[in-house]
Amino acid sequence: MKRGLIGFVATLILLLGIPSFANASIGAISPISIRLVLRHSSVVAGRVLDGDAIITNHSSKSILVQACAEDGWLDVGLSNQSYTYSPISPAVWCTPTVHIRPGVNHFPITVSTEYQVCTKRTPTIDLPKCGKTGMPILPKGQYHTSVFVSGFPKNTRTPSTINVAIR
Numbered sequence: 690m691k692r693g694l695i696g697f698v699a700t701l702i703l704l705l706g707i708p709s710f711a712n713a714s715i716g717a718i719s720p721i722s723i724r725l726v727l728r729h730s731s732v733v734a735g736r737v738l739d740g741d742a743i744i745t746n747h748s749s750k751s752i753l754v755q756a757c758a759e760d761g762w763l764d765v766g767l768s769n770q771s772y773t774y775s776p777i778s779p780a781v782w783c784t785p786t787v788h789i790r791p792g793v794n795h796f797p798i799t800v801s802t803e804y805q806v807c808t809k810r811t812p813t814i815d816l817p818k819c820g821k822t823g824m825p826i827l828p829k830g831q832y833h834t835s836v837f838v839s840g841f842p843k844n845t846r847t848p849s850t851i852n853v854a855i856r
Contacts, residue, residue: 719845720748721789725765725834727800731854735826738800738853740765742836746789756840757783765798766805767832767853771814774835777805785840800834802827802855829855 727740742763746752756762766774803826807819817825833850 719842720752721746721841721845723836723838723845723848725798725836725848725851727834727851727853730852731856732802734802734829734855736802738802740798740800742796742798742848744789744794744796746791746794749791751791752789752842753785754787754789754840755785756787758786759783762787762838762840763796763798764837765800766835767800767802767827767855768835769830769832771830772804772827772832775805776837787840800853827855 722745724743724745725740726743727738729738732738742765754762761776764776766776768774803824804817805824806816807824808816809819812818819825832853832855834848834853835850836847838845838847
């Protein structure tokens with residue numbers, strides 16, 4: 690009975706064109722892995738955090754990121770339960786320019802401890818009042834990194850978050 694059921698399912702998969710689980714999992718693996726490294730995990734409010742995005746291309750060929758470098762193909766910010774980082778990409782839309790060569794690639798990153806947007810009018814929870822010199826700084830507290838990538842191969846995972854203290 691088991692052998693007949695297995696044969697029936699295999700035939701059904703072939704006839705209907707349903708990809709097998711083995712093929713689905715092989716196709717779902719991205720040749721790219723991403724890891725973040727920050728120089729510090731604590732920062733004075735208003736200062737920036739420097740670090741690196743370590744992007745490893747596990748294939749033997751260079752991979753073209755399908756995004757323009759000026760459009761923000763790799764964005765890292767800070768989020769917590771009260772504030773969510775959401776990257777703002779300029780409307781440049783140039784041709785793809787970032788190549789990930791086989792092996793380990795290092796890209797410098799800078800993580801801001803300021804809000805991304807502000808208002809000169811009545812502030813809200815999501816939209817603080819602009820400071821005299823520009824963006825207001827994020828409140829002191831515990832945050833974690835939020836990473837956004839665009840133009841990478843399908844199923845590329847963003848790296849695990851890194852906890853950051855703003856003091």
